[in-house]
Amino acid sequence: MGKNLKKAYYIARKDLKAYYLKPPLISWGLMLPIVFILAFYLKNPQGISEVSPGLVGMTMLFSTTSMAAIVISFEKRIDALERLLMAPIHLRTILFGKGLGAAAFGFVMGLFALVLMVFVFGLRISYPFSLFVSLILSCFAFAFLGILISVGVKEVFEAMTLSNFFRFPMIFLCGVFFPILSMPVALQVIGFCLPLTYSVDALRQSLLSHGGVLHRWVDILILAGFCVMLFEIALAIFRKRTQESN
Amino acid sequence: MCGGVRDMDKNGIIQVQGLSKRFGDIQAVDRLDFSVKEGEIFGFLGPNGAGKTTTIRMLVGLLRPDSGSAFVNGHDVLKEPVRAKESVGVVPESSNLYGELSAMENLIYMGQLYGLPKKEWRGRSEELLREFNLLDRQDGKFQGFSRGMKRRLTIAAALVHRPRILFLDEPTTGLDVMSARGLRGVVKKLKEKGVTVFLTTHLIQEAEDLCDRVAIIVKGKIRVTDTPEALKERVKETEVLEIRPKPVSQGLLSKMESLTGVEKAALVEDKLRLYGKSLHGSVCQILNQLNAEGVSILSIQTLTPTLEDAFVKLTGVDAEVMRVDKPVKMGGPG
Numbered sequence: 001m002g003k004n005l006k007k008a009y010y011i012a013r014k015d016l017k018a019y020y021l022k023p024p025l026i027s028w029g030l031m032l033p034i035v036f037i038l039a040f041y042l043k044n045p046q047g048i049s050e051v052s053p054g055l056v057g058m059t060m061l062f063s064t065t066s067m068a069a070i071v072i073s074f075e076k077r078i079d080a081l082e083r084l085l086m087a088p089i090h091l092r093t094i095l096f097g098k099g100l101g102a103a104a105f106g107f108v109m110g111l112f113a114l115v116l117m118v119f120v121f122g123l124r125i126s127y128p129f130s131l132f133v134s135l136i137l138s139c140f141a142f143a144f145l146g147i148l149i150s151v152g153v154k155e156v157f158e159a160m161t162l163s164n165f166f167r168f169p170m171i172f173l174c175g176v177f178f179p180i181l182s183m184p185v186a187l188q189v190i191g192f193c194l195p196l197t198y199s200v201d202a203l204r205q206s207l208l209s210h211g212g213v214l215h216r217w218v219d220i221l222i223l224a225g226f227c228v229m230l231f232e233i234a235l236a237i238f239r240k241r242t243q244e245s246n
Numbered sequence: 247m248c249g250g251v252r253d254m255d256k257n258g259i260i261q262v263q264g265l266s267k268r269f270g271d272i273q274a275v276d277r278l279d280f281s282v283k284e285g286e287i288f289g290f291l292g293p294n295g296a297g298k299t300t301t302i303r304m305l306v307g308l309l310r311p312d313s314g315s316a317f318v319n320g321h322d323v324l325k326e327p328v329r330a331k332e333s334v335g336v337v338p339e340s341s342n343l344y345g346e347l348s349a350m351e352n353l354i355y356m357g358q359l360y361g362l363p364k365k366e367w368r369g370r371s372e373e374l375l376r377e378f379n380l381l382d383r384q385d386g387k388f389q390g391f392s393r394g395m396k397r398r399l400t401i402a403a404a405l406v407h408r409p410r411i412l413f414l415d416e417p418t419t420g421l422d423v424m425s426a427r428g429l430r431g432v433v434k435k436l437k438e439k440g441v442t443v444f445l446t447t448h449l450i451q452e453a454e455d456l457c458d459r460v461a462i463i464v465k466g467k468i469r470v471t472d473t474p475e476a477l478k479e480r481v482k483e484t485e486v487l488e489i490r491p492k493p494v495s496q497g498l499l500s501k502m503e504s505l506t507g508v509e510k511a512a513l514v515e516d517k518l519r520l521y522g523k524s525l526h527g528s529v530c531q532i533l534n535q536l537n538a539e540g541v542s543i544l545s546i547q548t549l550t551p552t553l554e555d556a557f558v559k560l561t562g563v564d565a566e567v568m569r570v571d572k573p574v575k576m577g578g579p580g
Contacts, residue, residue: 003361010358018346079342086306086338087359088331242308 004093011084011097012104019071020105029105033059033113041121050211052117053203054176059113060135061142061167061196064106068146069159072098077156085242095235099147103139110135126209130216134202137223141195144230151237170196175204180213195226259284259411259442260305265314267300274300276466277314282444284410287437289457290446293563297466298446299339302415305444306336319410332360335404339415341396345389349380349399352388353406360407374402378432394425401432405441412436414445418452430456454553464561477556484509484559485525486549487532489518491541501539505531512558519549521559 019025036055041048075081084094114135117123125131145166153159173187174180174196180188191197202219205212212219258281267275275297282288290298303309305316307327316323321330343352353371362370375381378398383391388399397417404412417433418426433443433456447453453460454474461471470477491498494516502511502520507528510521522528525548536543549555557563 007359007361010355014344014347014355017351018344022346078345079338079340080344082308082338083342083344083356084359085308086331086336087356088328088361089359090328 004090007089008093008097008100011094012101015071015098015101016104019074020067020101025067029063029109030112032062033109033116037113037116037121048117048121049123049208051177052121052123053207054200056110056113056117056135056207057138057174057196057200057203058171058176060106060110060138060199061170063109064102064139064142065146065149065163065167066160067105068099068102068143069150069153069163070156071102072147072150073153073156073159076150076154091239091242092235095147095231095238099140099143099231102143102146103136106139106142107135110139123207125207127206127216130202130220131206134199134206134216134220134223137220137227138195138199138203141199141223141226141230144227144234145195148230148234148237151234151241170194173197175200175213179211195223195230198222198226257284258282259319260288260444261315261317262301262305263315265301265304265316266312267297267304267309268312273466275304275311278463278466278468280461280468280471282411282442283459284442285437285440286458287433287443287445287456289453289460290444290463291448291450291453291457291460291557292446292463293448296448296463298448298463299415300466301463302336302413302444302446306334306413307331332407333410335407335409335412337401337404337412337414337417339419341393341400343388343396343400343403345387348385348387349375349391350384352399353403356403356406362407370406374405378402394421394428397421397425397429398432401429405436409441411442411444414443416446416448418447418449426452450552450554450557460553462557462561464563469561474553477560478551478553481521481551481556481559483523484521484551484555485523486551486555487520487522487525487529487546488514488549489520489532489536489546490516490544491518491536492544493541494518498536498539498541501535502532505535508532510558510562514554519555519558521555 033055036058037048040051040055072081085091118125146163149162149166150159153162171177173183173191174194175191176196180191180197183191198214198219201212201214202216202223205216205219260282262278262280265275265278266273278301290301292298300309304311305318305323307323307330310324318330319333323330344355347355350371353374354367357367357370372381372384375384378401380395380399380402383395388396391399401414401417414433418429421429430452433445436443445456457474459471459473460477462469494513496513498518499511499513502508502518505528507522507524508520509523512519520532533543
């Protein structure tokens with residue numbers, strides 16, 4: 001177990017060094033929350049606190065899924081992913097390592113959005129521990145979603161297109177802009193099937209201490225369930241696709 | 247199996263039995279049986295699409311065979327893939343290290359993935375960079391390297407964990423003459439160090455120069471497995487006549503093969519090569535036929551059979567087919 005975790009860490013560290021910590025990606029990652037926050041602040045300066053959980057969630061969703069999907073589809077394209085598949089590493093460890101790198105990137109971006117909210121707009125954090133746990137689990141759930149997306153595509157642009165197919169509806173269905181309970185029942189059902197709903201709900205309660213649909217720890221538990229489910233589905237499909245026998 | 251040679255050695259470091267793989271309607275690999283002895287250079291020789299890469303991909307755990315079994319260093323590649331991979335280094339056909347990382351970083355990363363102890367990461371990487379003449383470029387990014395340097399670093403990366411077996415898929419494809427010669431020297435040195443090398447090639451000369459034993463594979467089946475010397479011995483009684491005609495045309499081949507005593511005719515570059523057991527008795531007939539076709543003869547000579555001649559004779563595949571270099575996969579951005 002320890003050996004596998006170490007290898008997952010090396011895979012994540014390599015991805016961070018080779019792809020994530022490049023000036024264009026960092027600036028893109030930093031621009032994303034700034035643009036989101038400014039757009040909402042200019043429209044309604046007083047209401048910025050209310051939408052802050054959604055903005056942090058969106059920042060993590062976009063940065064994490066993009067990176068996971070792009071990195072894996074890019075490495076598939078140039079045959080570099082085969083390097084990992086040829087190494088004495090279980091496929092489970094490889095995918096976890098890939099997810100770990102993307103989740104770390106999303107976590108830093110989400111944290112940056114949060115720091116902006118706290119220091120520029122005076123947002124107060126009500127429950128720091130549940131905030132930390134929900135940030136971490138959200139990043140992992142989104143990273144594994146990104147991996148799942150990358151499994152089904154061959155080209156990087158396909159990964160981007162398919163990512164948006166999942167992400168844009170999530171923005172409207174998961175309580176980012178308006179409460180999920182105010183939507184028609186059919187849309188609520190869809191919303192409750194998506195991980196961003198629980199991420200935003202947990203973040204809202206952890207930051208603002210009100211407005212949650214479920215208790216924040218229930219949200220966190222469901223987010224953990226999403227992590228396991230998305231990872232296992234991605235693993236099963238990946239194994240089938242690569243005809244891996246690990 | 248064609249050729250009637252069943253090559254199974256129970257002590258082989260690689261043992262393959264009945265290995266098959268089909269892609270749709272194409273039987274890429276058809277019931278392969280062979281074994282590779284420890285410390286030898288074993289070559290898979292065949293034209294493009296013969297099933298060489300598919301075989302390597304099954305042996306290194308990248309593809310699941312439809313049937314059959316394969317043991318690498320005593321481990322079943324299907325049941326214990328991770329254990330099997332621990333003792334193996336793989337050099338795929340495309341040099342697929344990480345473009346964004348330097349030579350040193352790539353080797354250290356491989357050391358990490360293959361479980362090399364931390365204290366050895368840098369030392370072992372430096373040792374390999376020195377051995378492959380890349381130490382002065384240790385901080386250069388892989389994406390900025392020439393094709394030959396990329397190939398050398400890819401081989402170095404496969405050796406970081408000191409594997410007992412090295413798989414080399416078309417090691418010199420796309421390289422210039424000097425780089426290819428340098429790489430062949432590297433492979434010979436590995437054998438001296440006791441590393442077992444399994445290589446695939448479509449270059450007959452490469453197989454003859456490097457391999458202790460060669461398996462000739464065509465359309466997914468092994469036609470024959472033997473040492474290059476023994477393969478040549480098989481066609482020793484065959485006489486080879488090489489004629490340089492002007493003009494050269496494919497049409498000459500069927501005309502030559504229709505003559506008594508000519509068993510096989512092939513075009514090798516701009517030369518017409520004729521094979522037969524008693525060609526000396528047919529020389530006049532051959533020259534008369536060429537004359538009748540309006541073909542001038544620039545030179546004519548008899549040859550000692552080479553592995554290429556053995557290949558042509560044993561497989562019926564034109565040696566010219568083997569000279570077609572595979573298109574080399576180019577890396578994308580990054």
